Amino acid sequence: MESSCRILVLISGNGSNLQAIIDSCYDNLNADVVGVISNNPDAYGLIRAHQNEIDTSCVISREGESREEYDVRLDAAISRYQPDLIVLAGFMRILSPALVERYEGRMVNIHPSLLPLYPGLHTHARAMEAGDSEHGASVHFVIPALDAGPVILQAKVPVYGDDTIETLSERVHEQEHAIYPLVVKWFSQGRLQMKDGRAWLDGELIGPNGYAPD
Known part of the structure; x- marks a missing residue:
């Protein structure tokens, strides 16, 4: 019997995408969330992890510490879990190139916009x-x-004239909770990979705006 895909989730806050992934893993025998790391010791996502008996670690930034110095400590924490896939789920730090390159093809992120539109922060307001x-x-x-990494999957929502940032954000979050576990499932099944700087699913090149079923 093959061992399940070891999923490590990095968070900074509420952890709603973490919860969606945890819930999906109960039905996905190929994946197991083995750990949660946060840079914020007060992140509610840590409570979610504890409620599901998942090991947690905190890597808190130190005064005067460079991004590279922080990421050396973060990498040490990551290595302890020996992850097959690192899932960034609201981890509010920009990672150093050295750390990203170490896990290239094994690290995914979810971003609240239809990339390449609106990289960075305040995406709902900008839209x-x-x-x-x-x-x-x-x-x-x-x-x-x-x-700027290759897009795997996107979900679209309408923007209404009477929307507020809160109502639009809620609509986007609902879609995030649907598509992120699906991508984790694809990876855990060995169907998804990154090669030559592009995303591939079932041996087929994924288009620039993510997977679109025929």
Whole structure:
């Protein structure tokens, strides 16, 4: 019997995507969340992990510490779990190129926009200010350039004229909770990979805007 895919989740806050992935793993015998790391000791996601008997670690930044110095300590914490896949789920730090390259093809992130639109922060406000009719979320492999890795899967939501940042964010979050566990499942089944700087599913190249079924 093959061992299950070891999933490590990095969080900074509430951990709602973490919860969606944990829940999906109960039905996915190929994957197991073996650990949760946070840079914030007060993150509610740590409580979610404890409630599901998942090991946790905190790597808290030190005053005057460089990003590279922090990431050396973070990498030591990551290595302890020997992950097959690292899932960034609201981890509010930009990772150093050295750390990203170490786990290239084994690290994914979810971003609340239809990449390449709106990398970085405040994506909901930016979409509304631009008058966009649709918004959404993207799961992508992580590369050193911020929010620029190959997109695996996107989900779109409408933007309504009476939307607030809160209502639009809630709509996007609902879709995030659907698509992120699916990507984790694909990876754990050996169907998803990154090669030559592109994302591939079942041996087929995924388009620039993510997987689109025929």
